[in-house]
Amino acid sequence: MDSVKKIVYSKKIEKHVTYAPTLGSAIQYTNVGMLEEWIQCYLLLTRKAAPTLDALTKDEYLYFGVVKFPLRLIQPNGVDSGGSLSNGTAEHLADSPPMLVRYEEGKFHCIEQLDLLAELKQRKVNTFPTIIVMKRNDDYKRFMKYYGTIFHYVDHV
Template sequence: MNYLNALDVLPAELLKEIQKYAGGTLLYVPKEEAEAKTWGEVSGQKKYFKRRNRMLINKFKYGITVQQLAKEYCLSADTVKKIVYSRKDSSELVFCPDINSAKEYNDNQLLEEWIHTYLLFERKNKVFSDGLYKETRYYAGPLAMPLSLLVRNSGPEEDMKWQVNGEVFECRVESWREKIRNNTILPPIIVGYTDGEFEINCNSPLFEALLRENVTYFPVIMWCTSEHDYTDFMNKYSPYTEFVLK
């Protein structure tokens, strides 16, 4: 029988619970009696490790050290090295801060990992990234949505939920307008959907730039915190889910 280090195979939250009852002891975990599906499919562990490993790889590529990752994820340094240097996992997906990359991640059921990588390292918005983890989220995207449905909540106007400096906002808008004119591949807009309304959570200057350039449809990533809202969105806006990037 092969013995495994629990640090290397168990999620940190589960490991802490087990340590309360059997810390420092050898623990035998029997297999399920019926194992018709492949390992990890029933428990969700396979999906968990796929998502965790993707974030480890992305963070490492953005300069987070092996030691920092080992501490953050409660893993040994050797385990982290095996993950981040894995030729198979490292070449599976390449993160880019654009729509094409977001679609590729979504096709691999890793859209949430694309969002967090984008927020942490491209937008430098750890607060927003951490906030998304606090509740169960339902994601869809990138979808081509009419910009007329979206509402901006950030800007220099007095009625904005999040007020920003006018000069800074205009500078960012003009920067995005230049990229639009140069046909640069852009990131999607991240939008929250609650009670039938859309609210832009990320890239308000890009949204404003698109309006000024008379763009009417643009890819968004939609999230909501309830299954009811997600079902409502899919029922009302299912045609937009058929969007295929050209």
């Protein structure tokens, strides 16, 4: 156990990364092996008022990403794909954080960013950078069996 602690705590991070609630920041954190740290910063600092995300800060979760995720796989619960488009641009979408999607019992659910998902669907965007969140070991095994090798990691904005 001591050798594991020594390996983990002696891991040197050669690049300095600064947190921002953007896709670019999430990718930087992922590239240096600190995706969990980015998610914790995002949940604690940026999404403070979101009660649906509160459980993510208290329980152990597995995170997979940042990947190009096909939006058609997300269950349509609570997503309004009608209505008018916002005045946002492609730069606006690049400045937004990656989408958080929960994988549970073989299905994908948008956790909090329903407005972003609706905007992406209105714009007919097929894929969007996403972090996949799983809690249970059987969900992880099922995910890896069916999806583990087909998603492409996003390594730059």
